[in-house]
Amino acid sequence: MLFHNLRIAWKSLKRNRALSILIVTGIALGIAVSTTFATVRHSFAKDPIPTRSGVLYYVRLDSWDPLKPYPGADSTLPPTQVTYRDMTEIMKSDIPSRQGGMFKTALYVFPDAKIGQPFRETIRLCFSDFFPMFDVPFRYGSGWDKKADEGPEPVVVLSDEMNDKLFGGKNSVGKTVRISDRDFRVVGVLADWAPSVKIYDLTQNFIEKPEKIYMPFNFVKPMQLRTFGNSDGWGSSGGLSGFDGFLQSESCWIQMWVELPDKAAVSKYKDFLAAYVLDQKKHGRFQRPVNNRVSTVEEWMRDQRVVPPETTAMLIVSLLFLGVCAVNLVGLLLGKFLARSSEVGVRRALGASRADIFVQHVVECELIGVVGGAIGLALSVGALALLNQWLKTTQLRGDYFHLDIPMVLLSVGLSLAAGLAAGLYPAWRTCRLSPAVHLSLQ
């Protein structure tokens, strides 16, 4: 029966080609626009690390100026990063099963003379727990161990891209790379790794790809490394100067993550932080009200406004656009169906029930929805490719927006819903006409 209805629907579409093209184009445009912008927003909003987001927490402490809150859109939030002093102190806690502060810097890499000139590269300094915490995939070797954190031992992890550049893609574990003024031993090479947002550091351009070199955090002192990310300071320098002064200062520049296996650990860790801040208050620091944050991945993304507001606005506008297309479709279908009411009259006179007529017309609408939806989906693939191309020129990343299964399902769902919503009334009107009226028009 369905097949029969589909055949009739197909014939009906073919009969008035111009009108059918108009109808299908309308719905295809609506689906293309709404799928594209739903996908754009989804690319930012989706969980970038579903395997780990349940246990990872971002730590913030309000060590800011007693006289006024940390500047930003939401004045209830503490600084986005922690100070060096606070990081070293709170990392003494054994409540987190894994933890670590991190930051990025830029240093010269001196490749083999055959490969080329020295080049400056962004490097992330982190602790050994970084790799298991963020589920970082390895092609060769692995991260370093706690002993290397303590040393610090001169070890590095390279991205696959950096390994291609320096070692022609071969297994380079055990080989040496010269960075700035010392030699580092390669202990691991990453497999392809590009989370949708650079979740571990949302303080700056977070749709960038991850850094290409990782080294132990504790090189910060011997190499006197400064952050190339944001560093927010306030108040008096306290007479401190130079690099040690910077480490002792109230400047906030480190991203701090902890892994807490369960709710109990979370509340225990929050208590620990509260006790730490109260203790610091005795020493004259932390003079603002206690405002510690142990945020889930989702909360941290919300606070940092990872989803650009324009994408939400565009999604709303594009769904309304689809609404207009559907309303438009109702009008066109109504015209189309009523124009061939004589044919319906003949069918009714020959014994077709109202339900038969109704179902037949709804099937025709759904066919339009599906055909339009398929074209719309194809158009949105093209639109997303264009957006990726644009992104590549501004952000050097051309693989950001792509349709995933939830978005394809959404698109199909929207097509069927639009077809149904637009078709119900015209189909009902058509089946309600009495056969006599249909025939009398002949």
Added chain:
Amino acid sequence: MEFGPILRSMRRNKVRYGLIVAEVALTLAIVANCVNMIRDSRRQMAIPSGFDDDNIIRVASRPFAPAFKEDGYLDNSLRQDMEVLRAIPGVKAVSNTRFLPWQGGGSSMETRVLGSKGEMLRNQVYNADEGTLDALGARLIEGRNFTREETASEALRMRQIFAKARPVGADGTPLEKTSQDIIISKAFGALLFPDGKALGKRLEDSDGDQYRIVGVIDRFYNPYGWPIHEYVMFFPSYSRNFVGGAGYLVRAEPGKKAAVMASIEKALVASNNGRSVQVQELTQIKERFQARTALLANILSILIVLLLFITSLGIVGLTVFSVNERTRQIGTRRALGAQRGDILRYFLLENWIVTTLGLALGILLAFGLNVALVSKVAGPRMEPGLVALGVLLLWVAGLAATFLPALRGARVAPAVATRNV
């Protein structure tokens, strides 16, 4: 006029006309809000920096040779770089500064009027030399510029003061306060001294270190993460170190930018190859900074065109349908003496009524959608003028979409009326 018959016919076909009313209303709401967002984007992008953006080139020198770790070597190479850059034909001005316009950030600090005990105000802060204002194309409106001698001696003096920890007093701030001369923007001056002149006045920072205003520039706008885009303080110093390298702003004479750019890297590396050199046009940096806003405006423009297309399609469909259904009525009217113009006018009027109803509803929707967008996503408030413009646009689009099908209706021959009876 045929108001009576039209309204009666509309009442009999509520749904069909209702659909067009809804479509027109939604279209007006979306178009008005899109245009509103586009205008906001354009407005943001059109804010002038106050600099000669089109002729400025940014040069970054990043040392890797260990010799650059030594202060004297760094100073010499900086002087040498500036000489090399000045000697390139077509160069109008050269400056060593950490300031780079249009990168979406920079550095900032907090100050207040000396002795005011008031709130600390945040401002952008960058080093400048005698060529910075010239290289930017910024206009000094009061006071004086820095000199080359001043820049060199101040750089040395401050470096010595900050080379070691400074003894602090009971309040935790350094005992000995420093004082530097600064140039500020007019907007920052107005913020600090709402009812007086800024020139000659002093500021202090959280350490009690002082800043004397010796110059004021007309305009400064550099978008920043915090709302301090127009507040700046320049202090005389050179900026260079081993890790960060040195940054230069070079202003080319009009029309010479490409030629200047082409020779910079070669000239600098030839004078010292212990570093790498990066050369960028300021316009490119600006474009990258504005790319997202520009893209948004373009997408919204495309959406508006598509939407008007869809809506016109709907109106064409309705009119065709309306004409087909009434072929015999038209014939009858024509047979009874109605002119073609009467028929045409009838359809145009019918459409005009439907569109106008839709627009009336759409005005409410446009403001409603704007309120929703502003509260959910932030954005500009709706300007009533834009809604009015949208109404005009849709009136015209509606009439244009009706015209051809209605003309076809007007061509129905009177004979048709009798044919099927």
